[in-house]
Amino acid sequence: MNIEILDTTLRDGEQTSGVSFASSEKLHIARILLVDLNIDRIEIASAKVSEGEYETVKRIVRWAIANNYIDRIEVLGFVDNTISLNWVKSTGCKVMNLLCKGSLKHCTKQLRKTPEQHLVDIKEVLRNAKKMDIIINIYLEDWSNGMTDNPDYVFFLMDNLKDTNIQHFMLPDTLGILNPFNTNIFCKRIRERYPNIQLDFHAHNDYDLAVGNVFAAVNAGITGIHTTINGLGERAGNAPLASVIATLHDQLKIKTNIVEEHLNWASRTIESYSGVRIPNNKPVIGDNVFTQCAGIHADGDSKSNLYCNDLLPERFGRLREYALGKTSGRSNIKKNLEEAGIELDEESMKKLTERIVRLGDKKEIVTQDDLPYIVSDILHSGNAEKIRIINYSLSLAHGLRPVATVRIEINGQEYEQTAVGDGQYHAFSRALWKIYTQLNKSTPILKDYNVSIPPGGRTDALVQTTIAWSFNSKDFKTRGLDVDQTKAAIKATVRMLNRIENM
Structure with a gap:
């Protein structure tokens, strides 16, 4: 059995609080999903949202037509006679996912219609779609509550729609209320009652059970699964693509068309575009999981x-x-x-x-x-330390020169001095040399100062400061290591002092 994946990052994923993709980002994401990941179908928008969304959909559609992906592009539409259909048609898109009511509560309380009236409205959209040559899939919104509270309502709709021009019946756990046990039971009932129709399962992650519910749905015979990159989506999000693919491939030994090696790169790109950070322990794509x-x-x-x-x-x-x-x-x-x-x-x-x-x-x-x-x-560190720093204070203030106070121990005696400088390390070294002048001790010449920061842009990375010195006609280097580059330089300096003490 081969499972078909519909990714809805660009529609349901963009319903994540605070997430709004720019037009160029949506086009790039569409290309990543279809070209790099080889997703079977992608849902890219909702009809009638905004003028900007309309122009973006047209842009994606133009690219899809030019690259033979147009049959894999889908837009969410509504039971509103021809309004959504006209919107979808004018963008050039060929597939509309019709949002219908999958529970009696939604039908009677939100639409304030009887099941029979809602069915009439749905069939009107289906007839118009056929005339306009638009392919229709149907979302049974709140299907999970429908199966829990009044499955006869769900069967009424599906019995009357199964022989129409609907391509996919899409079964959403809209409020994320299911668990793997009742997911399996509900999906089996639907699969056994309607063995010849295409069924998709659309999970939400409110109880952190979305991937487990996907497992149960596929195990019950569902052949289409909806995902989003990084699990983006309304509230707690949708089933994350990477986890779903790993689960299908490894746990159920079921094939998909998805290119696994691009999953991590795709997730990082969407992380950047969405601004939603990937948790370090997120399966498959988190920083820590390997x-x-x-x-x-x-x-x-x-x-x-x-x-x-x-x-x-x-x-x-x-x-x-x-x-x-x-x-x-x-x-x-x-x-x-x-x-x-x-x-x-x-x-x-x-x-x-x-x-x-x-x-x-x-x-x-x-x-x-x-x-x-x-x-x-x-x-490069020695064991014998005749000179050690007891403590020091570095002060940096806007409009004032940095100040350093240093107390050191030399051969068991403590000395303290304060100095100003052009920088914190400069002030530290001047205070130090005051002590050395006081003791008539020779001081080295600083010839070079180099700070090395590991790649990766981490602000907590260990920093190595390497300082080149000249003392009594001898050139040498000392190194210090710390998360703070000034502290690293001070460590390198103390190492130098102990070295010249033995020269």
């Missing part, structure tokens, strides 16, 4: 992939990572060192493990990009 934290997991992966399942990251255009922190252990660190092409002796490996655990205890985030800097810091 990251092992516990050292025992990394060790197991080295021994016949003991901690891997069928959700291999390569399927989705991703790589497995091994987190660096207090729980990572030697195996995680070794994995990252291997990936970075770094080899360490046993003593350095021990120091590196201890340093990463300490950083983890401080809730610092350590990534593979940080690793070379930490290794460098360990390899």
Whole structure:
């Protein structure tokens, strides 16, 4: 069995609070869905929303016609005689998804009509659609409540519409009230009663059961599933495409036409356009889902992939990572060192493990990009410290020169000085040299100052400051590592002071 996917990111997904795609973004998303992901059908808009939406739909339709995708473009319309039909027809779109009432409550309380009256109105739209050569699918809005409260109403509509020109009967859990048990029961009843019609299931995620309900619907014989990228949609959203595809392919061993390797890239693009962040632990596409934290997991992966399942990251255009922190252990660190092409002796490996655990205890985030800097810091650090910083204060104020107060210990004696400078580190170093002048101690010449920031744009990344010095005709460099570049420079400076103390 092959499952057909309708993605409604551009219609239902745009009903997410605060989300509104620009026209160019909607066109790009349509291209991603149809070309890169190979989605079977996409729902791109609701009829009559706005003039801007109208122009955007026409733009997408022009592209779809030029690239032979027009039969896969759909627009939501309403039971309003020919108003929605005319709107859809004028855009060039060929398929309209007609929103009807799938529960008796909606029919009688919202429309204030009898089921018979609503049926007459629906059939009028169907006749007009046939004349206008527009293909019709039908949404039975609030179908899940209809099946819960009054299934005879649902059967009344479907019995009278099953032999019309409707292509797909679409069964929405509009308010997200279903669970996998009643989803399976309701879908089986529909499937068995109407074995020859195309059925779609449209899940909402109010109880975080959308993917489970999709599983149950497909298991009951439903052959069409509605999704959105990243689970965008009204309230808690719709069934997320990536999770649905992984579940269908792995758990039910059912094929779709979706290109898995583009799912992560597509999700990141929609994240950028929508402004809705993807949770780090979101299945398949979250930042953390292919990251092992516990050292025992990394060790197991080295021994016949003991901690891997069928959700291999390569399927989705991703790589497995091994987190660096207090729980990572030697195996995680070794994995990252291997990936970075770094080899360490046993003593350095021990120091590196201890340093990463300490950083983890401080809730610092350590990534593979940080690793070379930490290794460098360990390899260039000495054990004997005759000079150490006791404390310091750095002050930065608008319109005033930075001020630094420094207290250091030299061979067991404490000294303190305050100075101003052109920057915080400049003020720090001037205060330091005041102490050295007071003690008639020679000072080095700073020849170069370089700050290295790991790629990725993270503001909490570890920063390496490398300072080149000249002292007694000898040139050398010292390095400091910290999340704050000034603190990293101070660490490099203290390392320098201890080095020249022994020259």
